[in-house]
Amino acid sequence: MDMDKTVADLAEALAGIEDGMSLMIGGFGGSGAPIELIHALIDRFRSTGSPKNLTIINNNAGNGRVGIAAMIDAGMVAKMICSFPRSADPRAFTEKYLAGEIELELVPQGTLAERIRAGGAGIPAFYTPTSYGTDLAKGKPVGEFDGRNYVQERWLKADVALIKAELADRHGNLTYRKAGRNFSPLMASAATLTIVQARSVVEPGEIDPEQVVTPGLFVDRIIEIADAQQEEALMRAGVAYS
Amino acid sequence: MDMDKTVADLAEALAGIEDGMSLMIGGFGGSGAPIELIHALIDRFRSTGSPKNLTIINNNAGNGRVGIAAMIDAGMVAKMICSFPRSADPRAFTEKYLAGEIELELVPQGTLAERIRAGGAGIPAFYTPTSYGTDLAKGKPVGEFDGRNYVQERWLKADVALIKAELADRHGNLTYRKAGRNFSPLMASAATLTIVQARSVVEPGEIDPEQVVTPGLFVDRIIEIADAQQEEALMRAGVAYS
């Protein structure tokens, strides 16, 4: 029968996310953040105590009291892998970090993107000039090519990716909205289970094949969230998901 | 003033291509092959004796007696870097190769694509499972990651890229036609000088920012060729560019 990756509800979309897993979460600040998927996962944690001890991979570490910040507040997150754990309102992460209750792996932004891309592309390691000679390169192998020094970086994969898309067809072909694209196409390729909330689910063929940004083979589950919330707007409105 | 990368004619588009340079030429078979740029370069060689001793980077090594095959026939090409120097009519390359008159660097197709992408992305080297344990890995460093063996491959850059696009705006933002995309976005990023023939040149803003495939910063010159020839059609018609 014709392929259909849509699921009935948020609970089904998030099934199988377990304690200790690594989650890549799309978005750069509030742009592209899959708030409904995140909040539904928080709901599950509140009602069942799971998933916890999660490693979250995102450029940032949450803003205000919603989204990733609310996951941190709820106590679901053991470790953040990110480039910039600051924001307009970084309290959720800052408090836990300074209390020693959350681990931080700080990765330069371009290296973070390239490591995720490498994870999706089957490239176990690559060399980059970024961070050479700095504290963030400590302990990493270095290599010299054509007289210039580089740091060897490893791929980054995850158990799950949570992604916000604009259009999704039932096969999982995706488009994104404006700069909401950011890390999401990379993360979709680097996770074992890629879960997408899309503003609109359409029939295969309704997205021009030349305009597909994430081809469907990277996507496992799709749920339509027509009126998704925007993290930045929630944060500015002072909303706390608690 | 507003950026304008269009040039007046093919001669201006190709200015500065000199003996001994490396040229990435877009296309996979006839799909995406910039025939008018190639043939204009052959014209220049015929009238001036230059450019010659070129290194050509393409998936294939020409077909029939047009395009890259005609460059080889004309005696402009010293070396091919490609994955598959065979075609429906591979005589041009085969004859020169068997006569020892042209050098071949054979690269697995995915490794060729990734090396070019690495060239454009500032990644001097990466590891891939492809070709491990085969003749094509001989002499290359190997590395073990998570118990599996990989081959270290180097980036590939070129002096010039010749690209066929569908739409180009004056800033150099490009779209491609169907599978004519193939290596072209990678090559556009990995060459010092990227020269594009586009079916249609449009004003900035006429290509939806979400549908740009090659952003303009990778492009240096644009020429509109409204009725471009198709290599496969020429080959099947028995055309020889001589």
Added chain:
Amino acid sequence: MTEKLSNAQIAWRAAQDIQDDSYVNLGIGFPEMVAKFQPPGRQAIFHTENGILNFGESPAAGEEDWDLINAGKKAVTLKPGAAFFHHADSFAMVRGGHLDVAILGAYEVAENGDLANWSTGPKGVPAVGGAMDLVHGAKRVAVITDHVTKDGRPKLVKRCSLPLTGVGCVTRVYTSLAVIDIENGRFVLREKLAGMSLEQLQALTGAELLVQGEIRDLSAPENLQ
């Protein structure tokens, strides 16, 4: 009873193992035939190296669009839900383990899973294409092949004598005579033609065939096109 399966029958047999909703790459040439024999009710999505997902059959003669071709440079069509992408993204799909199965041809397959399918030796013009990439990454790498060469020598061997495409990469071989899994560096016989004895098959095979449990009859419809 057939003396041996035709190429179409081998392709048919391989197609029966492709699960619904699979992402599949078929090597150029003979393996392309597998696409014709998808069981009714199942949908596989086909990937081609030059940047298309979910392409379909060849267009009618005269309807070809030469910007819409597969890795074998043959004109194809698109199915609803197709996508285009560039070559680096295409091989990210391959190398990154996103294809469920790749089905390739072979000159030789060794019992340790080594595959030789790109070069018959130092003569002529070497050409590798995407074969060395495809053997790494797809979750399952299968081979379809005649059981023996045109001059009767085994293609299933102890160790490959021809230049390798990949090391330890093949997990199943569909031949004109048998279906054989490669497990722990050994050929394990799963199916053989009913009219052929194990001894006959072994005599045509260059390494020992292990028997573990039932050996099913290998059969395929007659008159496949």
Added chain:
Amino acid sequence: MTEKLSNAQIAWRAAQDIQDDSYVNLGIGFPEMVAKFQPPGRQAIFHTENGILNFGESPAAGEEDWDLINAGKKAVTLKPGAAFFHHADSFAMVRGGHLDVAILGAYEVAENGDLANWSTGPKGVPAVGGAMDLVHGAKRVAVITDHVTKDGRPKLVKRCSLPLTGVGCVTRVYTSLAVIDIENGRFVLREKLAGMSLEQLQALTGAELLVQGEIRDLSAPENLQ
């Protein structure tokens, strides 16, 4: 005569060196101000790490689209000819040498071109963002900064004492007092405020200022907004 240039004046001065048709990345915070002072008749195209080329000014209050932001998470607009792309492509532009100039802030710049601009030490929450990527790749990496810290210590130093962002990466520094090139591991003075002597400037600088040829007057329009 100004005692020192304001931030706006430093940004204005840096903007004068951005050539027509340049591709430019401005670090978050103070460097973003450079975009306001492009000379008339010149067009630079601005890149932001989160995947936009050719973005424009902030929208009016209330008109923000929070999917259309820059690396500083500020709402922006698009100019005709803009493009979106994902983060790996965005940093391919950075790392691959496709930007003509990156203009960044600094805690310290050393005469060997080392830059420290991401961490003031082990206290608090460390955050690096794209700074370590931007310092490698752009054809020209310039810094804009006050000449001294708030408590009067030199920011241009012999060797950085704070954690490095990049090694030997800065080629020009625009300060509140001077324009200084970094060549062969030395500070070369190009411009200084007319009312300031070389000795006064040297006293505020943590490493020797080389003088090669003419030293021009550093000046910028008053009342820049």
